[in-house]
Amino acid sequence: MNRGKGNVYFIGAGPGDPKLLTLRGAELLQEADVVVYDRLVNKELLQHAPKKAELIYCGKSPQAPSITQEEINQILVYHGLQGKEVVRLKGGDSTVFGRVGEEAAVCREQGLSFEIVPGITSGIAAPAYAGIPLTHRELSSSFAVITGHRRKNGREEEIDWNGLATGVDTLVFYMGVRQIHVIQENLLLHGLAHDTPVALIRWGTCETQETITGELASITKEVERRNFQSPAIIVVGEVVKLREQLAWFEDKLNTSSYLGEAVNV
Numbered sequence: 654m655n656r657g658k659g660n661v662y663f664i665g666a667g668p669g670d671p672k673l674l675t676l677r678g679a680e681l682l683q684e685a686d687v688v689v690y691d692r693l694v695n696k697e698l699l700q701h702a703p704k705k706a707e708l709i710y711c712g713k714s715p716q717a718p719s720i721t722q723e724e725i726n727q728i729l730v731y732h733g734l735q736g737k738e739v740v741r742l743k744g745g746d747s748t749v750f751g752r753v754g755e756e757a758a759v760c761r762e763q764g765l766s767f768e769i770v771p772g773i774t775s776g777i778a779a780p781a782y783a784g785i786p787l788t789h790r791e792l793s794s795s796f797a798v799i800t801g802h803r804r805k806n807g808r809e810e811e812i813d814w815n816g817l818a819t820g821v822d823t824l825v826f827y828m829g830v831r832q833i834h835v836i837q838e839n840l841l842l843h844g845l846a847h848d849t850p851v852a853l854i855r856w857g858t859c860e861t862q863e864t865i866t867g868e869l870a871s872i873t874k875e876v877e878r879r880n881f882q883s884p885a886i887i888v889v890g891e892v893v894k895l896r897e898q899l900a901w902f903e904d905k906l907n908t909s910s911y912l913g914e915a916v917n918v
Contacts (some may be wrong), residue, residue, distance in 0.1 A: 659686070659737040661729055661760050663753045665746040665772015666690075670782075670858040671697040673773050681770065686737035689728055693744030693775075693884060695859075702740070707732075722752065726759045733765040746774040750800055750827050774798075776825040779857020779886040783864045784899035792891040793822035801829020801836055801887065818843035823890035830883040834873045840889065845869060850893035855885040862903060866893060 662681045667673035682688065682701035690699065692712025699708055709728060713719040732739045747753040753769060760767045776798045780787055787796040797817060817824055818840050829836055830853065841847065847870035855863045867875045869889065875881075 657736050658765055659733045659735065659739060661733050661739045661741060661757075661765055661767040662770060663741045663743065663747045663751075663757060663767065664770040665748075665751075665774070666694045666698055666742050666744050667773045668745055668775035668778035668858045669693070669695055669856060670778075671695045673778065673858065674698055674701075675770065675772065677770050678772065681738075681768075682740055682742070684738055685740040687732045688740045688742055689725065690742040691744050694742050698742065722755065726756060729756060730759060730763050730765065733760065734763065743772070744775070745778075746772040749774045749776065749798060750802075775857055775884075776827055776886055779854040779862075780825070780852070780888050780892075782858045782862060782902040783852060783854045784896040784901055785852055785854075785888055785892055786895060786899070787823045787825065787888075787892060789892050789895065792895070795821050796823035796825060796890075797821045798825045798827065799829075801826040801832045812839070814839040814843045818845040823888065823892050826887040826889070828883070829887045830876065830881065830885050833876050833887065836887065836889075837869060837873050840869060845889070849889060850891060852888045852893045852896060853881055853885045854888070855881065855883075857886055858902070860906065862906070864896070864900075864903065866896060 664678040664681060679701050685702050685706050687707045687709065688699060688702050689709045689711055711720045711725050711728065729739055729741060741756060743751045745751065747769065757767050757769065777787060788794060799812060826836055847868065849869040850866065851869050851872045852864060852866045853876065865875060865879060865881055
């Protein structure tokens with residue numbers, strides 16, 4: 654029987670803590686026929702889906718071969734055209750470096766209805782859990798989110814380093830751990846002070862959250878010395894100093910049965 658065309662729901666899964674999924678996201682997961690999910694999605698969220706739902710993993714890893722974007726597009730379209738309710742579950746918020754624009758455009762081209770459900774992006778959540786608000790009346794009135802990921806063809810992203818270094822108070826880099834030396838070099842080259850505070854938060858909002866802090870001039874050496882790996886958010890700016898007073902999540906982990914360790918450098 655032809656069920657007609659289905660619907661595709663692009664749901665932001667949040668930064669890692671499963672309780673940070675939105676109510677709308679949970680509601681749609683409970684009605685899904687197919688769930689297409691990414692590497693950074695907390696697997697606990699899949700429990701919201703019906704037992705009969707088909708779960709399709711399409712995570713991308715910087716260290717291993719990954720499914721292509723074209724293949725993901727085909728999966729969404731195929732199941733949508735079969736009349737199924739398809740959930741595309743992405744870590745954080747799908748509109749922040751989540752390629753939702755590309756995937757939604759393909760659905761529109763195929764005549765599929767879709768809905769974009771915002772999620773809590775890791776660039777805001779991870780610093781918050783580390784005790785670093787991105788804005789502060791005395792320290793920061795603006796922030797920018799930037800990708801630190803280099804394209805596979807080796808071409809640099811077109812980043813306005815001068816504008817970032819001179820015109821924005823707080824900088825938040827996604828996918829930048831492997832490019833920390835490039836970030837450091839360009840920010841220093843364009844005038845950011847050597848002693849500007851920097852924080853890296855790994856697995857933000859999760860029980861394994863780790864944070865290291867330091868200064869811009871020396872942060873690359875600290876990252877290398879501690880072998881600090883992705884996935885992590887990088888925060889650059891004076892608001893990082895607030896962590897000394899406002900760190901709460903890792904304190905909570907250290908006084909509970911959770912696993913995890915915070916390290917200041």
